[in-house]
Amino acid sequence: MEVGDRLPAHRDLAWRLGIGLGTVTKAYGILERRGLLRSVKGRGTFVAVTEARRGDVIDLSRNAPPAVISERLLSRSLNAIARRIDADVFNTYPPVTGHQRFRQEMTRWFRRLGLDADPACLLLTNGAQHALSVSLSTLCGPGGTLYVEDQTYPGVINVARHLGVKLTSIAMDDEGMLPDQLERELATSRGSNAAVYLTPTMQNPTTSSMSKARRSAIALICRKSGIIVIEDDVYALAPDPDYPPIASLAPEHVFYINSLSKTLNPALRIGGLVVPPAWLDRAETAMHASGLMISPLSCSVMEQWLLDGTADAISTAIQEEAIRRRAMATDLLGQAVRQPVHVGYHLWVPLGHSDAEALETAAKALGILVTPPSSTSANGISSGIRLCIGAPSSEDLEQALPAIRRIVDRFRIETGAGTARNTRPLLPLR
Numbered sequence: 043m044e045v046g047d048r049l050p051a052h053r054d055l056a057w058r059l060g061i062g063l064g065t066v067t068k069a070y071g072i073l074e075r076r077g078l079l080r081s082v083k084g085r086g087t088f089v090a091v092t093e094a095r096r097g098d099v100i101d102l103s104r105n106a107p108p109a110v111i112s113e114r115l116l117s118r119s120l121n122a123i124a125r126r127i128d129a130d131v132f133n134t135y136p137p138v139t140g141h142q143r144f145r146q147e148m149t150r151w152f153r154r155l156g157l158d159a160d161p162a163c164l165l166l167t168n169g170a171q172h173a174l175s176v177s178l179s180t181l182c183g184p185g186g187t188l189y190v191e192d193q194t195y196p197g198v199i200n201v202a203r204h205l206g207v208k209l210t211s212i213a214m215d216d217e218g219m220l221p222d223q224l225e226r227e228l229a230t231s232r233g234s235n236a237a238v239y240l241t242p243t244m245q246n247p248t249t250s251s252m253s254k255a256r257r258s259a260i261a262l263i264c265r266k267s268g269i270i271v272i273e274d275d276v277y278a279l280a281p282d283p284d285y286p287p288i289a290s291l292a293p294e295h296v297f298y299i300n301s302l303s304k305t306l307n308p309a310l311r312i313g314g315l316v317v318p319p320a321w322l323d324r325a326e327t328a329m330h331a332s333g334l335m336i337s338p339l340s341c342s343v344m345e346q347w348l349l350d351g352t353a354d355a356i357s358t359a360i361q362e363e364a365i366r367r368r369a370m371a372t373d374l375l376g377q378a379v380r381q382p383v384h385v386g387y388h389l390w391v392p393l394g395h396s397d398a399e400a401l402e403t404a405a406k407a408l409g410i411l412v413t414p415p416s417s418t419s420a421n422g423i424s425s426g427i428r429l430c431i432g433a434p435s436s437e438d439l440e441q442a443l444p445a446i447r448r449i450v451d452r453f454r455i456e457t458g459a460g461t462a463r464n465t466r467p468l469l470p471l472r
Contacts, residue, residue, distance in 0.1 A: 140166025186235030244277035249382035387432030
């Protein structure tokens with residue numbers, strides 16, 4: 043049988059084979075859980091996969107930038123660091139917020155991305171995830187509330203659950219969180235331990251980007267409500283005046299997070315958390331309680347790259363490769379994938395809840411891992427699948443993406459749905 047062929051009804055097959063109806067039903071269920079069959083209510087059961095892919099698994103679930111650093115570049119950087127090494131940096135515990143010189147370098151990098159931060163209000167963290175944990179501990183704590191979009195970053199869901207923070211999902215559109223929905227929710231909420239979490243540029247997972255007007259509207263609502271925004275800006279690869287950080291619009295009401303992991307290298311686990319001065323002492327306490335020390339060697343690498351221009355060269359190379367991969371993915375996936383405003387390392391395939399779960403199962407049967415739809419849903423109802431195209435090789439993408447496209451096309455044929463339209467153009471990085 044071929045992919046898409048319809049199988050006999052349970053009762054018909056049981057009669058043909060001379061076996062019990064329950065046995066056929068159980069067998070169909072096992073094959074569907076393995077991703078080999080797919081049932082469509084009112085239409086029947088269809089072949090989903092005819093042959094499992096052989097070889098290594100292709101992982102489209104890990105969101106990381108393309109690898110552009112060579113052994114030669116790394117060796118040259120380490121040699122330069124060795125010539126100007128400061129032993130005191132390695133012989134003492136760093137301040138809770140990080141060494142002043144490294145904080146200044148991080149603020150220089152943030153300024154390059156469009157945020158003019160004060161080094162005195164910046165805390166160096168062990169990556170953006172650490173900064174997120176510190177933010178939730180400071181603002182919400184156990185029993186507090188975090189307002190997020192219906193589809194949101196899996197990491198924030200995990201951190202919130204770990205810390206005992208309640209998640210409240212807010213409806214979203216093509217730009218992300220809806221301001222009027224947030225305003226209504228805040229008007230009926232009780233308690234002061236709350237915050238709003240947003241990824242306004244290349245939202246994870248849906249790739250939405252908020253317009254300046256949307257950012258301003260949310261900033262105004264949060265200012266009136268006295269609530270803090272946690273702005274996760276790790277996917278802003280370049281400054282864009284049309285999409286400014288919310289922290290630049292309402293600095294007194296925003297915890298701003300960024301890191302080098304997404305813009306330079308995933309192994310460079312250095313994040314920065316900019317907090318309003320009124321929250322600095324409490325954020326430092328949360329930092330101290332986390333017990334995570336920033337690697338002096340990583341900070342030295344950051345300093346060297348920022349001083350000698352390597353950071354700019356790496357960032358440019360990553361953006362160019364991301365643009366190339368986006369073009370390739372768009373060609374292979376066609377209208378199955380949403381077309382975002384900005385360039386990044388993940389894509390969004392809009393699907394209904396059951397289709398999203400079925401795609402994950404069918405892809406896994408082919409040796410392709412995608413982001414589990416349940417991991418990005420704050421309200422328990424998934425509306426698509428995130429595909430990460432930064433970490434895999436180009437060869438793996440050329441194998442995996444057409445397979446994903448075939449699965450999505452088959453879903454639409456089976457349900458009689460039309461092809462989804464892309465509503466947003468792909469704009470170049472400014």
